[in-house]
Amino acid sequence: MALSEIKNKLYKKEADSNLSQHDKTEFDTEGITKGVSSEENKQEDQWVEEKKGFIEEQKKFIKIGAIILSVIFFIVAVGGIVYKIRQSAFSEKKVIISIEGKTDVESGKFITYEIKYKNDNRVDLKNASLRLNYPESLRPEVDPNLKAQGLDNSIAEIGDIKAHTEGKIILNSRIYSPKGTLLYLKAELLYTPSNFNSQFTSSNQLGINVTSTAMNMEITGPLNISNGDAVDYLITYKNNGIEEFGNVRVKLDYAEGFSFSSSEPKVSEGENIWHLGNLSPGEEGKIVISGKLEGEKDQIKKTKAELGTVSQGQFVSYNEETTETKIIRSPLSIIQVVNNNVEVRADAGGELFVEIQYGNTGELGLSNVIITEKIDSPMLDYSSLKLNRKGAFSEETKTITWKASDFPILANLEAGAGGKISFSIKLKNVFPIVTADDKNFSIPFLARIDSPDVPTPLEMNKIIAGNKVDVRVNSKLVVDAEGYYNDSVIGNSGPIPPTVGAETTYSIHWKVMNISNDVADAKVETILPTGVVYTGKKYPENSNLTYDERNNKLTWVIGDISSGMGILTAKREIVFQVKIVPASNQQNQPVALTGESVYSARDLFTGANLSAQVDAKDTRLREDSGIAGTGYKVIAN
Known part of the structure; x- marks a missing residue:
């Protein structure tokens, strides 16, 4: 059918009721379905039924999923409620710690502080301990419940703190600090809630102000x-x-x-x-x-x-x-030198030469200048003072004074002018030692220069130039060496007088003293002459005495010695034995037993290396009354 015919049929006033009828073509369904079996049609019908079954299964899965989600939601909700309840059973805010006591204290006074703790939770607190931190100036009293961890902290083991309970620790202490000091006492409570595995800390602190001290x-x-x-x-x-x-x-x-x-x-x-x-x-x-x-x-x-x-x-x-x-800055200057040194160490019995150098360093002349030197020490021998006919010494004030009558330049000391003054004085041989405090002697030499023309500023002390030199006095070492054949400390043997070819032993006693200062590294040494042998016997047996056979050197190592030893306390002593076998060429002569004995030490006050000596010893033992006449000379066998 042509397109125009179809159009006419569609739009004409009386449409054809059988419009759908048309000539058969290759597109008719009858032609397509022709030849298809009924089984195939059934299979096609069955596929349609399977499609309807899948939809029902899906609905079933959705229903099951909804149930599962509901269960999960319920579990989560219950868990949340349980967690909420558990959380509400403990709160850090309900663990309270406080410190009660004085905040204004007096240094050195006994004070008490109460460190209180409280558990307002529904659960217990496990393994609780209280740690206190404080400055070292706070000193806790001894308390068996409070264990010191150092100078600035202590700890008290509390254990378990039950729910809705409280307790306290007492801290008795003293604070040693200057007035105006602000310090803090800090308390920390460490614990583990019974419904948790982790540790918590609650803390508080108290400021303490030192308002006064009993020690002025x-x-x-x-x-x-x-x-x-x-x-x-x-x-x-x-x-x-x-x-x-x-x-x-x-x-x-x-x-x-x-x-x-x-x-x-x-x-x-x-x-x-x-x-x-x-x-x-x-x-x-x-x-x-x-x-x-x-x-x-x-x-x-x-x-x-x-x-x-x-x-x-x-x-x-x-x-x-x-x-x-x-x-x-003063317009006057003064310097003094002792024995050509600014820093001086002196020995007992020694002489000191003092030179004073003075001058006007200002821009104006100064009139009526006076120079003084104060020399006040029990170690000085004032009878040995030499002033070279200038100046005057006052026994009462221990002061030397020089004026214009001694040196005319002092009448009007011009700007830039100056001069020198000298004198000398000796030290005493004997130290004034009565108690253990009589040590470390130092002799002060204080020189001053002044003039009425030097101004005195308001609210200030007068500007007087001065210079001070301290002469430190070395300690005095004393050593003595004695020899005996007849000795109760170490028994000796052999013939007296000593005999050619025969062995005779002798005891040597070393005695040492240290007078005025503590000393260190003290020792006594001697060289034994060839032919003299140390036997190994000594007393006390624990004495540190060493012997070098290659050079025959004997050394007694003493170490530290306090001042006054030999005066306030007994002398330090050691006894050792030597032996000789005289030869024929030594007949009718004394035999040397030791060389020179040297006692040395380091002065801890002056820093000087000190020493003292005593002569060599031979068989002429005058201190041994048992050896008479010529008993010290070697005789023939």
Whole structure:
């Protein structure tokens, strides 16, 4: 059918009711389905049924999945509820720790602190321990419940803390700190909740302010001095409390440029620590430290004094004070030299030659200049003082004074002018030793120069130039060697007089003394003459006596020796035995037993290497009264 015919049929007023009918073509379904068996049609119908079955299976899986998701959601919900309940059973905020006690304290006073802990949770706290941290100046009293872990912390093992319970630890202590010190006491509670495996920490701290100290102390010194001038520091102390303080000490931290000379009372350790012992309530005292201070113009020199005790090997301060001194320039200068040295060490009995050099370093002349030299020491022999007919010495003040009447230049010392003054004095041979404190002798030579023309600034001490030289006195070593045939310490044998070809033994006694300073590395040595043999016998048997057979050298190693040994305490002594077999060429002669004995040591105060000698010993033993006449001479066999 043509397209125009179809169109006419579609749009004409009376449409053909059998419009769908048309001539058969190759596209008719009848032709396509013709020849297909009914079985094939059934199979096609069965495929359609399988499609409907898959949809039902899918619905089944969806239903099962929904059930599984519901179960999972239920489990998660239950778990969340359980977790929420478990979490609510413990909260760190419900573990409370607090510290109760004074926040304003007095240094050295006994104080008590309560460290309280509280568990407001529904679960127990396992393996709880309380750790306390504090500065070293806080010293806990001994407590079996509180174990020290060091100088700044302790720990108390608490164990389990039940739910809704509380407890406390008592800390008894003393705080040793200067006034104005702020320190902190910190408490940490370490524990593991019973419903957790991890450890938790709760902490708190208390600030403590030291408002005062029962141990009062002051230090004073000059406001200003010229470079190299002498300086004295005065320390006063007092126990204002109602309790006794034990093992009290004063320690100084000197300003840079300070040289220690002496102190009253004498220093106990080094040059800056004094042991005061126990101080009862109301007890007081003072310390005067002398020395010289050097520095550049306008420098401020600060010296700090501390009053305290020693605890667990550490110095603990009760109180501390400082003083400041300003270095200024003086129009006058003065320097002194002793034995051509600025730093001098001297021996007992020695002579000291002192030269004073002075001058006007200002821009104006200075009138009526006076120079003084203070020489005050029990070690000086004032009868040996030589002034070369210039100046005057006062026995009362131990001071030499020179004026214009001695040196006319001092009447008007012009700018840039100067001069020299000299004198000499000897040391005593005998040391004034009565107690163990009589040691480390130092002789101060203090020279000063002044003029009324030198100004005195308001609120400042007068600018007087000075110079101080300290002569340290070496200790004196004394050694003695004695020989015996008749000896109760070590028995001897052989013929007396010594006989040719026969062996005779003798005992040698070494005795040593150390007078005024502690010494170290002390020893006595001698060389035995060839033919003299050390037998190996000695007393005490534990003495450190060594013998070198190749050079016949005997050495007694002593080590450290305290001052005053041989005066305040017994002499140190060793006895050893030697033997000789005289030869025929030694007949009618004494036989040498030892060479010269040399006693040496290092002075710990002056740093000098000291020595003393005693002559060689032979068979002429005058100290042995049992050897008479010519019993020391070798005779024929």
